[in-house]
Amino acid sequence: MNKNYSKEYMISLYENDDKKNMENIQSMNNAARSRVNEIIKYAKISGFKKIGIAHCISFTRQTARLVEILEKEFKVVTVDCKVGRVPKSELCGEGWGAACNPIVQAEVLNDAQTDMNIVMGLCVGHDMLFTKYSKAPSTTLLIKDEVYNNEPIKGFK
Secondary structure, three states: OOOOOHHHHHHHOOOHHHHHHHHHHOOOOOOOOOOHHHHHHHHOOOOOOOOEEEHHHHHHHHHHHHHHHHHHOOOEEEEOOOOOOOHHHHOOOOOOEEEEEEEEHHHHHHOOOOOOEEEEEEOOHHHHHHHOOOOOEEEEEEEEOOOOOOHHHOOOO
C-alpha cells in the first residue's frame, strides 16, 4: 500500500453529496428490516420521488410485485433486459433470439429521470454495464444464480 490512508485523506474522498448519502444511511439506524423496506426508507430519507427498475425477464413476476409495493409511495419506471429486441447475432456476434441490452436499460431510465434505480436479476457483466451507464445511483435487490436458486452463498461451505 503506497498511499497514506490517513483519516484526513479518507474523509477528503467524500464530496458533499457523498457525505449527505452517508448521513442518510446512518440516520436509518441499524434496526433489522427487509431489503425492500430498507430501500423504501432510504429513498424517502433521500427525497427520491421516481424509482427505476432494471430487470431480467426471468424476474418479471418479482418485478411486478415490487412495483405494487413501491407505487404506494413512488412513481416507478421499469425496463426489461430485452428492451429493443436487438438480435444477439448483431450485438454479441453470435447466438439467436434477443440480446440483453443493459446500456439501453440505463438510457431508458436516464431518459425517465429516475432518482434511484434498482437492479433485479441482471447477469454478471450486464449489471456492471447498467450501473456504469446509469446516471442515478443504483442498488441491487435480486441476483441471478441458476445453480443455487438465486442464493449464490449456498455454493460455499
